[in-house]
Amino acid sequence: MWWMCVWVSMCLLFLSSLVSCVAVVHLCRGVGSWPLLGWGVWGFFMGGPHNSLSLNFDKTYFLQFRPKNSYEINIKISCDKLIKETKNTKFIGLYIDSSLSWKTHIDQMMIKLNRACHAIRYVKHFMSQYTLRTIYFSYFHCILSYGIIFWGNSAYSSNIFKIQKRIIRIIMNARNRDSCRQLIKNLKILPLKSQYVSPLLLFVAKNRDSYE
Numbered sequence: 001m002w003w004m005c006v007w008v009s010m011c012l013l014f015l016s017s018l019v020s021c022v023a024v025v026h027l028c029r030g031v032g033s034w035p036l037l038g039w040g041v042w043g044f045f046m047g048g049p050h051n052s053l054s055l056n057f058d059k060t061y062f063l064q065f066r067p068k069n070s071y072e073i074n075i076k077i078s079c080d081k082l083i084k085e086t087k088n089t090k091f092i093g094l095y096i097d098s099s100l101s102w103k104t105h106i107d108q109m110m111i112k113l114n115r116a117c118h119a120i121r122y123v124k125h126f127m128s129q130y131t132l133r134t135i136y137f138s139y140f141h142c143i144l145s146y147g148i149i150f151w152g153n154s155a156y157s158s159n160i161f162k163i164q165k166r167i168i169r170i171i172m173n174a175r176n177r178d179s180c181r182q183l184i185k186n187l188k189i190l191p192l193k194s195q196y197v198s199p200l201l202l203f204v205a206k207n208r209d210s211y212e
C-alpha cells in the first residue's frame with residue numbers, strides 16, 4: 001500500500017501549490033518509499049526551467065502521518081530554508097492532523113453546526129416546517145456534508161450526530177428525550193452514517209475501473 005500513500009501525498013502537494021502551499025509528507029517506514037517520495041517532493045518544486053513553482057516558506061509546513069501511539073521520528077526537511085513541522089493544518093477547508101483522527105476538524109464543525117442550531121431555534125416560531133427544512137439543507141447540511149467522505153468514519157463523528165439529532169428535534173418541535181428515528185423519516189433527511197456511506201458508494205460507482 002506504500003504506492004497509495006505516495007499518491008495521496010503527491011496529490012496534496014500539487015493542490016497546496018495552487019491554494020496555500022502546505023506540504024504534506026507521508027512517511028512510510030520499512031517499504032523503501034521515502035526516497036521515491038523525496039524525489040517527488042523536490043522534483044515537483046525544483047523541476048528546472050520547465051517548472052517555475054516556488055515555495056512560500058511562511059505558509060509551508062510538513063505533516064508526519066503516524067499512528068497515535070507510535071514514536072515520533074526526527075525529520076529535517078530543508079530547501080534553502082528549514083521547513084517547519086506541524087501537528088495539524090487547514091487544507092482546502094479540512095483540518096488535517098498527524099494521526100488522521102479528524103478531531104480538530106470535527107471540533108471546528110461543531111462550532112458552526114451549533115450556530116446553525118441556534119439560528120433555526122430562533123426563527124422556528126415564525127416559519128413553517130417546510131421552510132425550516134429548507135434552511136436545514138442550505139445552512140446545516142452544507143457544513144455537515146463537506147469532506148464527509150474523509151472524516152465520516154472518525155470516532156469523534158458521534159458528536160456531530162448528536163447535533164444533527166438536536167436540530168431535527170428543534171425543527172419537529174420535539175422534546176430532548178424523544179427518539180429521532182421516526183422524525184428523520186418524516187423530514188426525509190439522511191442520518192449522519194447514511195450521509196457518509198452515500199458519497200462513498202457514488203465514488204466507487206464513478207471510479208469502478210480503479211477497483212478492477
